[in-house]
Amino acid sequence: MLRSPVSVYALNEELVFPHPSLANEDGLLAVGGDLSPQRIVLAYANGIFPWYSEGRPLAWWCPRPRLALTPSELRVGRTLRKTIKRRRYRITFDEAFSEVMAACATVPREGQDGTWITKDLTAAFVELHRRGLAHSVEAWEDDVLVGGLYGLSMGRVFFGESMFADRPDASKVAFVHLVRQLAAWNFEMVDCQVVTDHLVRFGAVSIELDTFLERLEHGLVADTRYGPWVAQPDADGAAA
DSSP, rough: EEEOTOOOOOEEESOOOOOOOGGOOOSEEEEEEEEEEEHHHHHHHHOOOOOOOTOOOOOOEESSEEEEEEEGGOOOOOOHHHHHTTTTTTEEEEESSHHHHHHHHHHHHTOOOOOOOOHHHHHHHHHHHTTTTTEEEEEEEEEEEEEEEEEEEETTTTEEEEEEEETTTTTHHHHHHHHHHHTTTTEEEEEEEEEOOHHHTTOOOOHHHHHHHHHHHHHHOOOOOOOOOOOOOOTTBOOO
């Protein structure tokens, strides 16, 4: 690996990453490499993730501080609890992974032009889903997909990637059901990547990179729960 003058590493075919603490102030660690399942798994196991736009070089990031949620410490506001209890949405796991990714790629986002969910990234995560590592959560209104999210799971850590909602609170209901299920499975952490007010309201906290990496290492000791996952009904009837 070569280090550029701006402290960003250039990856080659060797399956290796620089230490995540070497990312620059913006969180950018390296460019290049590929999106093979092996490289993606290695990246996430070290707190690194791909984030780039179509037509731009493949870039790998490790921002600091890091936003993380302990599933057992999930906070759900009163209004959202009422929405969940009304059972407006039917929640499923791993029934429409490709559709969820496609919806996440096209949803308009404030301050963003285009999407980081490129065709190559989509193909890579669809393959990870086929291998039982990537998962989706779907919110349905009747038989219409109206919200959801997807991410990667290894050990007792879930790495959240993106979510979308075509109906009020649809992605929030999906997220709450996922985190409650992760808590029931004794998951230790949801990696929320970057700080957002939306996820902070759910109880996610900003932690230093060293602390995040320690928690990540501990969470990855456990066996991975491979897919497909099945949503289980909870006390609020959020599941199918």
